[in-house]
Amino acid sequence: xxxxxSQNNEITTTEVIKYLLAMKKPFIRIHEDEIFEIKTRNxxxxxxSSRNTFFLDDIKSVWYRRGGLQFKRLKYANRxxxxxxxETQFWLEGYVRKILESKRSINKxxxxxxxxxxxxxxxKDLGFNVPDYFLAENTDDVEVEKTIIKTLNGNVTLDEIxxxxxxxxxxxxxxxxxxxxxxxxxxxxxxxKDFEVRTFYLNGQCWSMAIFSQNDAxxxxxxxxxxxxxxxxxxxxxxxxxxxxKIHLLMQSLDLNSGxxxxxKKGEKFYFLEINPIGQFMGMSxxxxxxxxxxxxxxx
Numbered sequence: 001x002x003x004x005x006s007q008n009n010e011i012t013t014t015e016v017i018k019y020l021l022a023m024k025k026p027f028i029r030i031h032e033d034e035i036f037e038i039k040t041r042n043x044x045x046x047x048x049s050s051r052n053t054f055f056l057d058d059i060k061s062v063w064y065r066r067g068g069l070q071f072k073r074l075k076y077a078n079r080x081x082x083x084x085x086x087e088t089q090f091w092l093e094g095y096v097r098k099i100l101e102s103k104r105s106i107n108k109x110x111x112x113x114x115x116x117x118x119x120x121x122x123x124k125d126l127g128f129n130v131p132d133y134f135l136a137e138n139t140d141d142v143e144v145e146k147t148i149i150k151t152l153n154g155n156v157t158l159d160e161i162x163x164x165x166x167x168x169x170x171x172x173x174x175x176x177x178x179x180x181x182x183x184x185x186x187x188x189x190x191x192x193k194d195f196e197v198r199t200f201y202l203n204g205q206c207w208s209m210a211i212f213s214q215n216d217a218x219x220x221x222x223x224x225x226x227x228x229x230x231x232x233x234x235x236x237x238x239x240x241x242x243x244x245x246k247i248h249l250l251m252q253s254l255d256l257n258s259g260x261x262x263x264x265k266k267g268e269k270f271y272f273l274e275i276n277p278i279g280q281f282m283g284m285s286x287x288x289x290x291x292x293x294x295x296x297x298x299x300x
Contacts, residue, residue, distance in 0.1 A: 001058045002027035002300045003100065005109065006065040012282050012293070013065050019297035027300075028054055032067030038092055045096065056096065061104040061300045066278060068109050069097065106202070106258045106296060112277050114254060116152055116186070119275055122253055126246050128272035133188040139177040147174045148190045191271055193264035197237055200281040200292060201251055202258045203299065206244045207292065209284040210237040210265075236288035239263075243270055250275075 002020065006013040008031050020027050030036075034049040045056040071093050076082040101108045117135075124130050136142065150171050173190060196211040212233040239247075247261060260279025263270045285292040 001054065001060060003054070003059045003062045003103075004029040004065065005062070005067055005069065006030070007032050007067045010066055012280070015282065015293045016063070016296050016300075019294045020300070023297060025297070025300065028052055030067075030069070032070070035070050035072050037072045038096060047096070056099055059100060059103055062100050062106075063296065063300055064105065064107040064109050064112060064278075069093075069100075071096075104300075106299060107256070107277055111255055114256075114275055114277060116150075116274060119250075119254065120272075123250060123272045126250055126253075128246060128250075129269050130272050131189040131191050133186065135184050136187055137181045137184055139174065142174055142177065142187055144174055144177060146190050147187050148172065149174055150186050150188060152186045191264055191266055193266050193271075195265055197239065197263040197265060197270070198284055199239060199247065199261045199263065200259075200279070200284060200290075201247055201256075201261060202292070202295060204248055206239060206247060207284065207288070207290045208237040208239050209288050210235050234284075234287045236290075239270070 002025060004013060004017070004027055006029060013029065017027065017029065030049070030052055034051060036047045036049045036052075039046055039048055041055075047054055047056065071089070073089055074085060076085055097109070101110060120130055120133060134141075148171055174187070193214055196213050197208050198211060199206050199208040212235075215233070251257065251259065254275070256275070256277050259275050259277040260281060261275050262273040264273060265271070281292050284290060
């Protein structure tokens with residue numbers, strides 16, 4: 001049995017499931033709003049929610065896509081008993097998670113978020129070219145128009161930043177200096193790129209796509225500012241083998257067996273930008289005919 005941990009209406013998950021159905025591979029898909037109880041039957045542990053029930057030892061492989069396992073916590077009136085039972089339930093939940101992550105898997109909930117600063121330091125140690133970066137609380141040492149600003153914590157979506165509206169935090173160029181100090185911020189050297197490369201990694205193998213985002217003012221700094229009227233030109237691409245070997249070493253060092261990696265190319269140099277362990281790959285898969293959804297289903 002394959003266990004898929006995902007979110008409601010997550011399209012990539014649905015596309016992989018189509019292949020699983022065609023391959024007649026049994027699976028269970030659980031969503032982020034499911035609450036599981038840990039139970040036992042005939043000396044076997046099983047998990048039960050309002051829509052799914054499965055024995056832990058029936059799961060042979062796991063795909064962590066998004067969301068996460070949530071467990072029902074019992075509460076007790078006596079404070080001392082409640083604290084003791086909360087700790088007991090915590091350790092039991094930890095055991096269940098550990099068993100699931102020991103299975104054949106693609107991604108893990110425990111390392112689905114990576115620390116950008118640690119990843120950049122490790123990439124430099126492995127010999128990747130990395131644009132110079134630093135943290136600062138003001139713009140005293142920031143070169144205007146030659147420096148970009150990024151989030152420290154991945155691709156951030158701000159829900160309800162205003163009433164009934166959300167927002168997305170993009171990479172942007174520093175246009176002006178600021179008076180006074182602010183919260184510690186990530187700054188990085190702006191590289192005038194020839195094009196960008198998005199690479200999808202799965203168990204030692206890489207698939208890449210070149211994104212010609214610099215030809216459009218809207219997408220020059222951040223290609224995620226998609227131009228729906230005149231989309232960027234995207235083509236299949238093959239990274240040099242020495243670079244793919246470094247990607248493999250970096251992913252192993254981070255205990256990741258899947259993820260999306262971003263580069264920019266200028267002249268003969270490739271500059272490493274970041275890793276997203278749960279990155280999108282459907283666009284690349286369709287554009288370049290890589291059939292990545294099928295490859296994931298085959299591995300599971």
